Amino acid sequence: MSHKVLLSANEAVAWAACKAGCHVASAYPGTPSTEILENIAKFKDTINCEWAVNEKVAMEVAVGASIAGARALTAMKHVGLNVAMDPLMTYTYVGTNGGLVIVSADDPGMHSSQNEQDNRNIAKFARAPLFEPADSQEAFDMVQAAFEVSEQFHAPCFIRLTTRTSHTSTVVDVGDDFGPGNTPVKPYVKDISRTIPVPMFARGQRLKAQERTAALRTFAETSPFNRIEPGDRRLGIVTSGVCYQYVKEVFPEFSVLKLGLSNPLPFELIRKFAESVDKLLVVEELDPFLEEQLLAMGLELVRHETELNMLEMNPTRLIALRKELLGDVELPAVKRADAGLPTRPPVLCAGCSHRGVFYTLAKLGATVTGDIGCYTLGAFPPLNAMDTTICMGASIGNAFGMEKAGHKGRIAAVLGDSTFFHSGMTGILNVLYNGGKVTTVVLDNRITGMTGHQDNPGSGKTLTGDPAPVTDIAEVARGMGYKRVEKVSAYDLPKLEAVLKEAMDSDEPAVVIAGGPCRIAAKLTRAGTYAVDTEKCKACGACFKLGCPAIVRGEAVADGKRFKSSIDPNQCAGCGLCPQVCKFDAIKKIR
Amino acid sequence: MKTMNVSLVGVGGQGILLTSDILAKTATLAGCDVKKSEIHGMAQRGGSVISQVRFGDKVYSPIIPDGTSDLLVSFDRLETLRWRHLLAPNGKVLMNDTYITPITVSSGQQPEVEDLSGKLAAEYPDLLKIDAMQLAESLGNTRTMNMVIAGALSSLTPFGTELWQEAMRQRIPAKLIDLNLKAFDLGRQAVL
CATH class of the missing domain: 3.40.50.920 (Rossmann fold)
Incomplete structure (x- = not known):
């Protein structure tokens, strides 16, 4: 009997994992894959699920669960798989005990990614079977089949989604008997000739992987997919x-x-x-x-x-x-709107705690190596406060490399708390160990923001909403041996400027933690309202340099060459940054 | 039933994704094959947003080919112009008569569009307008604006009000449903 529901492929993966009796799921958020684990969390009674600190750890947790005989799933965006390649490329030799399904959500067209990669190549490189769902129904069917194939052939199994399958809802028949599958955890039998691929064992495993590919090819000949x-x-x-x-x-x-x-x-x-x-x-x-x-x-x-x-x-x-x-069709005669329409780029939210840090770094003339997160938006006008963004955690190594190359002037590496936990900790240790003097600025808003507010080791909660220890980034740095570690409010501009200037001008490495909660995650978007006193406003334009969407153009002066400012009360989050940059005391809190 | 293509466009935060979700659920309840595709991520707050819904006996592509949208539902005047290329030659346009100034304009980086009303009138002679913000304000909650638009949209689809209301009940929390159903009715009456 059928039971039809409208699901995105990301949701369908979660439903299928539940039905297949998946026991363990681990992932790090990344668009377009994030909703997979968020939906798996709805089945937390039968699936032990977590946000891992990064994709490599997520893969290792899933591999460990598979070795122990459990059905395991890990999910990540395409670039996340780069981080997880190391355990993947060896586990493909070791082979699975419990089924292991790896979901790679690729982003053709780079809707929210820094590159475009076709991870089908990685499945082939890893000698792993690969399923490519065309819609949510196939995602539902193929994930269940992938667990079976993974166990039958002892191979980790890939599901390749793309943005257009991950974020498209289609009708799925989940069956009227939908419920958690009752798959027992397989027995674990210690066998180091399989699970410890030292050269003398690995060579044998290499041959097995080759034989497995041939067997899988035969299997694919008659697969209904x-x-x-x-x-x-x-x-x-x-x-x-x-x-x-x-x-x-x-x-x-x-x-x-x-x-x-x-x-x-x-x-x-x-x-x-x-x-x-x-x-x-x-x-x-x-x-x-x-x-x-x-x-x-x-x-x-x-x-x-x-x-x-x-x-x-x-x-x-x-x-x-x-x-x-064929020459038998014409492209539809479409009318494009004028190219001159003003654009609507994504911007840092009104009240965002990242804004003041970028404003200050720009003021101090720093070269800023940036990272992956909402804060990448600090690169754009009017803040213009970022020079590089390469990959998760790269800000710190990039800053140190520029320093080693003799780059003149102040340098700061800037990354968020989640990115710091993901792959910033090794970066700051490298700076310290090798005698660098990089200033690392952690924008600590206690959430993984850009992917839609997921918890992390700094937020005090897990994926399933359970309490977790809160990791103090300052203590992490001090524990490594950092002497200059400063915590400062991201909303206190004079203090921020003093701390950042001193850190960047000193001869020792520093970690500066600029703290302020994500206004959306902490529900602080209506924490107050400021207004401009038009009598006092001299149209100097200083507040426009913050790039706050709530600060808009008001009355024109000097024949329209300059504008007084005005604050949109519907957008103002009451963060209090703009009165600090006004020399004429024209901005006041009204609520 | 021939496949119907609906593009919903506007500005992040206006409730476009909820509206397209309810349209897709309504079509599912009516027994249609449905595909609803949207792009999110990269902090779309204040950014331009599009959701595409297709329904019919059998729907393949989740993306609506350029120039084949039967219906363009726009939550903002400027966005109505931006997505011009999606519309089929005989397609209809339902526009919420609201304008959110883009940050690029309010910060002085880009010029304001000159004569937006004139351009809209020239591009879309049969433009169906609704002031959903004002109707939502009359209910005392501007956040119901999207359901006012959904009500207006419902009159342009082959689905009856009961199906729409059922889809809304499935998707909207119980404590908010009555207010949202009122908003839906206001929107539907406004264009009938």
């Missing part, structure tokens, strides 16, 4: 993931080979399909992952000029492809 949908044989399209949907939309009449279990590839099935059609075309999102393997098989593919191998796929791009190949 790899299917031929016969149609007009003049063109056969090989596709996978969400691209299947675009193919059905734009090339509805032609034959399709839909690959749901796409690593290792079912060569025989692909050859059979190729022989059944006149021409063979590959449609996939990002890298030519299928295309290169089909070419290596010696198959001839349709060549075209339409660029498909970067940025997010969409039906409009396939209409352009169809126009080039």
